[in-house]
Amino acid sequence: MDQNLRRSIILDHYQHPRHRGLIDDDTYQKSDTRNESCIDEIHLMAKVEDQIMKDIRFDGEACAICMSSTSVMIQTLLGKNLTDAKKIIQAFEHMIEQKEYDARILEQAIVYDDIYKQPNRKTCALLPWRGIKKIIEKEDETNE
Numbered sequence: 001m002d003q004n005l006r007r008s009i010i011l012d013h014y015q016h017p018r019h020r021g022l023i024d025d026d027t028y029q030k031s032d033t034r035n036e037s038c039i040d041e042i043h044l045m046a047k048v049e050d051q052i053m054k055d056i057r058f059d060g061e062a063c064a065i066c067m068s069s070t071s072v073m074i075q076t077l078l079g080k081n082l083t084d085a086k087k088i089i090q091a092f093e094h095m096i097e098q099k100e101y102d103a104r105i106l107e108q109a110i111v112y113d114d115i116y117k118q119p120n121r122k123t124c125a126l127l128p129w130r131g132i133k134k135i136i137e138k139e140d141e142t143n144e
Contacts, residue, residue, distance in 0.1 A: 006111045013068035018075055022059045029138050033131035035123050040066040044131045048139045051082045058128065065121050069112060070128035076107045082136055089133050096122050 028045040035041070042060040046053060056074045073092075077085050087102075092109055094101035098116050112125045 001110060001113070006114075009072070009108060009111045010064065010068045013071035014064040017058075017067055017071040019055075019057050019071070019078075020059060022057050028055070028057070029135040031131040031134040031138075033127050033134075035066070035127055037123070038063065040124055040127050042066065042070055042128050042131055044070075044128065044135060046132065046135045046139075048082065048136075051143075053077050053080050053082070053085055056132065062127070063124055065112075065115070065124040066127050069109075069125045072108050072111065073128050073132060076109050077132065082139065085132075085136060089129055089136075092129050093126065096126055 022043060022045055025045075025047070028047045031044045033040075033042050033044070040060075040062040042058055042062055045057045047055040056078060058070050058074065060070075062070070076088060080088065084105075088105050088109070091101040091103075091105055092112075093099075095103070095106065095110075095113055096115055103110055103113070115121050115125045
């Protein structure tokens, strides 16, 4: 991906994050994630209906990589069924950890494909994805 396009997407999602702002609704699953080595703290909430990611919201304070990754993640996962969401999350994790992954399913999240070059930023990019993974695991437990 062109570096200018990559930078533009990340900056846009940092300056204008999508789906920011939590709501008071007990039908949402919640997850809080924090990076112990910096300011990154993301609070997520997601509404899953009929195994579909119907809504995802967030709030928190974070660096540009973490904030933009949260916004991109939400746009990527909204409307997906839980099976596809898990595949996307795994592909993203594998991409960050330099393991084999299916780039086609990552949509805009592919902009982080070279974050491995900055090892101290891996956690920043992964933080919201770990949070949504916890929500999906809770949802799976609820439906067992």
